[in-house]
Amino acid sequence: PFSHCLLQRRGFWKSLLCYISGSPVKLQPQATCYVATSNLDGETNLKIRQALLETAEIQTEKQLSSLSGKIECEGPNCHFNNFIGTLYLNGKSPVSIGPDQVLLRGTQLKNTDWIFGIVVYTGFETKFMQNAVQSPLKRSRVEKVTNVQILVLFLMLLVMALVSCVGAAFWNGTYGENTWYIGKKDHTSPSFWFDILMFIILYHNLIPISLLVTLEIVKSIQAMFINWDEDMHYERNDVYAMARTSSLNEELGQVKYLFSDKTGTLTCNIMTFKKCTIAGIIYGDRPCPITESSEFSDPKLLENFEEDHPTKEYIKEFLFLLSVCHTVVPERDGNNISYQASSPDEAALVKGAKKLGFVFTARTPYSVTIEAMGEEFTFQILNVLEFSSNRKRMSVIVRTPTGQLRLYCKGADSVIYERLSEDSLFVKETLTHLESFAREGLRTLCIAYIDLTELEYQQWLAMYEEVCTVVQDRAQSLEHCYDTIEKKFLLLGATAIEDRLQARVPETIANLLKANIRIWLLTGDKEETAVNIAYSCKLLSGHMPHIQLNANSLEATQQMIDQNCQDLGALLGKENDLALIIDGKTLKHALHFEVKKSFLNLALSCRAVLCCRLSPLQKAEIVDLVKSHVRAITLAIGDGANDVGMIQTAHVGVGISGNEGMQATNNSDYAIAQFSHLEKLLLVHGAWSYFRVTKCVLYCFYKNVVLYIIELWFAFVNGFSGQILFERWCISLYNVIFTSLPTITLGIFEQCCSQESLLRYPQLYTISQTGDIFNIKVLWIQCINAFVHSFILFWLPTKMLKHGNSFIVSNICQRACYSVSMMFFFLQFSHLAIWGSILIWLVFFTVYSFFWPTIPISPEMTGQASMVLACPYFWLGFFLVPIVCLIQNVIWKSSWAFRGSTCPLIFFIYF
Template sequence: MPSTPHGYVRQESDIDIEEASDDDDSGSVYEGPSADFVDPAMVQRDGCCQRLCRCLCPRRKVKETGFRLVRADDRRTNRPIVIDEDGEMKFLRKVSNVVASTKYTIVSFVPMVFAQQFKFFFNFFFLVLAVTQSLPPLRVGPMFTYIGPLVFVLMCTMLKEASDDIKRWRRDKAVNSKKYTRVNTAIGDLEKVASADIKVGDVLQVLTNERVPADMILLRTEFGEQEGSKDGQTYIRTDQLDGEKDWKPRKAPALTQDLAGWRDLCGDVQICAKVEAPQMSIYKFLGRLSLRKLGEDSDVKSEALGLENTLWANTVVTHGPVYGLVVYTGVDSRTVMSYDDNASDDKTCLLDKQVDFCAKVCFAILIGLSFMLVLCRGLRGQWWIFLLRYIVLLSYIIPISLRVNLDMAKTLYASRIGNDSKIPGTVARNTAIVEDLGTVDYVLTDKTGTLTKNDMLFKKLRVPAGEYSSGTDTQQVSLMITRVLRRILAARPSPGTFGRSPGQRGQTEEESQGLELLTAMVTLALCHNVTPVETAGSDEWTLQAPSPDEAALVKYARECGIKLIRRDDDSIVIAIADTGSILECMNITGRPQLRYDIIECFPFSSDRKRMGVIVKEEISGQYVYLIKGADSVMIPRVAGHDSNNAFMEDVVDDYARHGLRTLVVALKRMTAESCEEFQAAYREAALDVSEQRGDKLTAIVDSYLETNLDLVCLTGVEDMLQDDVAPVIESLRVAKIKVWMLTGDKIDTAICIAISTALKSPDQPLLRLEASHVHSAIDALSDLREAGNAKSEGLSDTVVVIDGTVLAMVLSAGLYTSEFVELIKDAPAVVCCRCSPSQKSEVVRAIKKYDNGQRTLAIGDGGNDVGMIQAADVGVGIVGKEGMQASLAADFSIQEFRSLHRLLLWHGRNCYLQSARMSLFVIHRGLVIAVMQVIFSAMFYFIALPLFQGWLMIGYSTYYTTAPVFSLCLYTDLEDTVVYQYPELYAISRRGRQMSLKAFLGWVWKSIYQGSAIMVLTVILFGNELITSSLVAVAFTSLVISELLNVASEVHPNWHPLMIVAELLSIVIYVYSMFILRSYFDLDTIFSIGFLWKVAIITAVSWIPVHAWKQIRRCCCPPHHRKLLRAYQRSGGHRPERTRYVYHDPENDSVELLATTTTGESASE
């Protein structure tokens, strides 16, 4: 939307285009600025029932619609008023400015944590089990035996939640207690007020580098004449709001800035702001400021308000003091609402789903074993009581501690990623999905700032007379411009830089060409939002630009002789730059400066895809509208379509084939009368505070300014690739990850980038899907279908490039989306061109919906990538030059694209494999003891009594075995150098076989064997002896030692030092507990030879066969990573060329070619 005009003061007597005339039969009444000063007696007050509802439901949020009327005066007599869509007026509800990011209170902490935890079925299941132990018929042992694990899980969760909430509370307290300066409108003086006590209607003074405590309208600036505060301009930092680093200009309305001082804000004037209801968007704002003097029948003056008049909460004022009117507080502020809007949906990790599936299978096993014991005992008497007792006895099959172990592991992984010196600056913001880094099937990436550096380098300039390249032709361009400019400055009166059009009668070819270049350079130096900033202590200038494109154009204009000296809201000053000896040889002394007044400026927006500015040249009085934008929106607006269209399209296509970003630059010469006519219509529409204001302003700009434009030039800018982009993408493709590039560039530009980034290899076929309208888009989809049917393998070796029209057609209404995804899902790489931000997120959702089971990762660096990042299963944000918005909204934040290589192939693979191994081990730990309980009950006449009671059961799943099992999170099967050399390893691990049903059943059989061996051998070795503590001690000791040995066999030979420490610590704790738990362990028996040899035999029989079978499989049928490790070691740590690596897929019994490898032999040898 075009910006709101500044400085326009409307009198109440002005004619409004919406004002109803006396003979208007519609009966409509014009609501002018005077209506903003509403008598409070006319406002409807809430009734008793409404006030009672607010008291009973204080947190109930009612969506506010319409507008607010906020007065800058005593809040006790003039409360803010809300006007809803029906025109009904009510007083604004009280909204506190207290920052409350805590989740709990002292009273609600325990109930809310319990409610959150017991919504999980298995936590609730153990709670029911604990309750059943209070009933004598169902009691099978001490209650703490069954409630202990649940209490342990809850305590761990409560400690974590309490720690996090206390940190939030401390941060909130610091923010809420911070003191600010408020203008006391009753006495006309300043007073201190806490941030939490700020209300709507307050006028606040904010100092330099001070955080803005609430959403405000900037009223005036007072920070010294030398710093430019007389025009009401200041700057704010928004990095805590949208992540962008650049300072944003803000300007006070002329109505309040022109007052004598800040005391006049509460003196003889009344100020009222009519603003829109609270909104989520931080980039849009509608409002109107009205002012009238007291004590006389003065006219009400009004001025339109826009985004440039706002100070959002959590922004920082860089130049102060400034004064602002508070219009939104607390939950109504943009900061809170935009945070809620940008919050991504809860993402569930694939591993968590696999673990839930395994837990459900365990529950089925629990019920099945319980029914089997009941049937074996016989369905007689109160058999259902025995069924419940068996369920209680076998409840350790359910891995209640698994969730705690996984949460601790995720925290460890996040810390490990953040502390990795090889990818500095990487942050894991969402630890819940760390394992998903190891299961990615699709990588969807933005181009600009993600694959490229977003560091623009000007390459080519095309004017109608010819083409000029940066560097080689710069001196020639500068010389021609200076010659023409000398004649212009010498003429009296001067025609100005835009006064003479190239190609007029009487001009020589050289003069005409010089005028074209001068017009182009001056336009590039004027049409932008770039601010030159002088570096302290030197003559150097830096350019503060909203985008690198604009900075590149301004830099090139300087190289060619036109230097930007100063730019503010009112004017732009340029000068002839010092370009060697040119000034001297042209007999020009000094550096002539040219001043241009800024009449209106229309910033770039993703909707308009163009920006423009109306300037008035000081030396000639000439009015000119300068505009630049994307070729798709500019070409239709340039005059002389037939002759110019072909020329411009040819140039754009040529630049695109060279990978350049293109802009079309044009202008329109205006008269003073036409400019005034435009301003009158534009500013009248700007006073409209309805949602249609943006559309009205855009329509006026289109009709008055953006028709029959004169072509100035076309520019080509190169965006350099980031370091190591091509090797990273090549590794991702070898890892069988499909890479999609989503860009707003033309097809030819996108193809050029795809080739340079190794997205397309030289020998890969390319399929282009282009269309100019919907019908041809349908034909393009048919071509895609035919191309897939023509090959037996489909599009598995084809790079597909899709035009924006085709993409829009397949995404609209979902008519062709499923077929499109089905046809294109086999393509190893896809390039989507002319892709809008909304289409990026739609593409991600389409893949997730129609290619079931595939995990998506989206990576980008800008605010337009946030939707795509949050829609993907894994969102990765790059800290870009334009800000941190994508980084802050992502699940993971990295500094550059090449960090994705290590994040996925190393950390992602390890996190998934380690968590999968630990999860299955925890499940196995519960199954083993359940098998022993079943055999114990079966051997002793199906008795419903526990084999292990009390502290033994609690210790088994906590302090005896927790440390060794958790140490599996430290296990790595390969070094990172091997993983980098063989990205195929990622393709193997991400299939999820480690948590497949086959792997799970393998652990079930292992549990059945070990549990049976321990229990049966214990009973056999004790013969006809009665059940004694010695039997229990032998069985339990053998069980604990077997579990520790199982951990050792899993990690051998890749031991981590902490794993050894965990094993030894568990042994020490177990031995020490024997001296404490004397009711379970008879020390005389334990230290006897008979005890030791029984434990040794039982442990050997239960563990050695399992370990031996594992070693036999490793030797005869080694896993893929061991094959690769062997090949890597034989090749001396490198991959010689011209060899191919193949691996055998046991699931489909086929040999698949993964990539051309560089080992000296096949990895399967």
């Protein structure tokens, strides 16, 4: 016996099921149920699933439990749209199982009271779990560079300790014998290692340990700024942007590749019937902004229909076709009718026909009922020729209320036009209107029909019934069978449907492109839909050539990719004004290890890339392909559970809190409510965070290197004895109090440019995007600068001042002045933090020098304040030393500027 289960309306299931039968309300020879797959492919429209003929009559659990046999099927895989299997029932012939009979884990039952299913796969073997991606630990590029350089700085610390040990040995050997007060020095091996340890302890604060704490504080406050930004507040749902992590703030300022979902991310996922052309006359031809929410409205159409216009019969047949040729299911709630559709396009067309007076009211297994012109019309549904991405059309064969056999068809203009009869009218006029609709970014469908004779239909039906029993290559056989009857159409007209974009999506994409961010559109939707949306949001332009990859085998895919790479020639690898379009089946071959490098080179040569009919795992694989082979920061944005994989794979994942649940948001690094908010998140918060974090890191390296290289200079003076120059509490509080405020101020308030400038000139984003302003070279130039300043800070005041703690006064004053030279943007708090840090030291120094003997600590500090502050040399050094250091910086900057190098920008920003 099988493992079976009972599922009820609105229920979810945890396994992959074979659909057996459904509730009596929906029972039919090919019983149907409707499922919501938004957790899988991000689409809110319902999908139709059909039970097997051999099991559709099962209505009780007793009947189900008596069912015995076996299922042979493909192994576990991640492809949602594919399934191959065979059901062997005891005493019956084998039955082929396809995607239409499979209920995937993660889907929800709709519009059906209950269904029976046989369990095929559970747990990790289900397609849902096969698409799951483990959430990685993400670290920013700045953090990675910083961690490596901290290790290098530790090696530098060991070198300094070793040099100091050698210096100590040399000094003791040269001068130690003549200094009776030191005593005889032990030169044994244990003494050498003791000296190494002593100098490591002396110089250990060369490692900027406080940097980690400072960065956590700075990044947390930056995240608060993102959360509080009113410009990223979606008032309609009262949703603010949310930084779910603060560790990747600076990555937002370096994004080069943006991978975006379509449905619910770029669009509102609301289809609207906007325009149509019937019998060569266009209706609804008023201006149609892509973000406008109004539906179809044109009194001229109803006037022509009601006033015996020559096109009246065409209009009538056109509206009947819209009302009949679909798989929509009506739901009544009192006098109100709502529609559940497997395609949002179908729902839009049915609603459009309803608005024009042709109301689809009821569906049975064999018929549909239309209310129009004050009458009720019932069309007998004989056969449904389903839509597929290869066919690009859908047809139904009906018997009209007058008894006429008729085939209604709607589909892409490319397939309808090649099947038109020579007697068809309005061909040129309709084509002109279609081109006009396409320029507006509207989704178009051609509408056509043909009358059949009883003989033609019976001959075709015999062929169709024979093909339905084929086990091998049944899909191809059905398509061939459909082709034999879908021909010699008479054209009625065409429809134009709008998948309305979210507000400001075209402007946002235009600005992101100006910021040198390349945008890849990854969607589980059809190719036609993706292309139309790409035109609507200005990702594609009318003059942009397309490279179309559509192959069924690895060899054909490789040949197609190689040919396109060869055609590009020297332009391969450079950004060209091209668009690459590829579907999920072809991508499966393109990601093969023998082909993926060529595919990546071709994709990187295109300005825009559109990948259609993708599974969640394929989305993640594309992101990983670019992330692994290109030294650039990637960002993935989506709103549904099917986007979780790519959101987790990218360097930065952004979730949109929309109509698809919270899965994407809960697995993202940053959450926003609208795609347009991404513009400010990247161009402003990203750029600011990058400048702030990098300046904070460089300043922390700088101030620590300056202070402890001074200790090294002092070792040359004290004979490498290990004596410290600074009092222990003063040095302990150096990073914690005396220099922390300027550092945090740089990390919180610094701005490279104003918000207005960054949004007005998106090209400024490239300054942070390239990563040239923070790398190993820049960091060590900063360390060399610190080395030079430490030389000035020690040797210049050595003859002026007599007390070691006076050095730290000059040091703190110079750090404050240096932080001023690094800043572009000043607030009142900036001045308070910078000059306040000097005041804090002076107050602490004054009070601390009077602690002993009242408080028995640091007796060596006793009386220093009164002596040092009264010394004119102290005040000379207090002002002179920082000025000399800053003059050195000015000279350095000027020398680079006069050379005409591209590096001055870096030095003017950071030094």
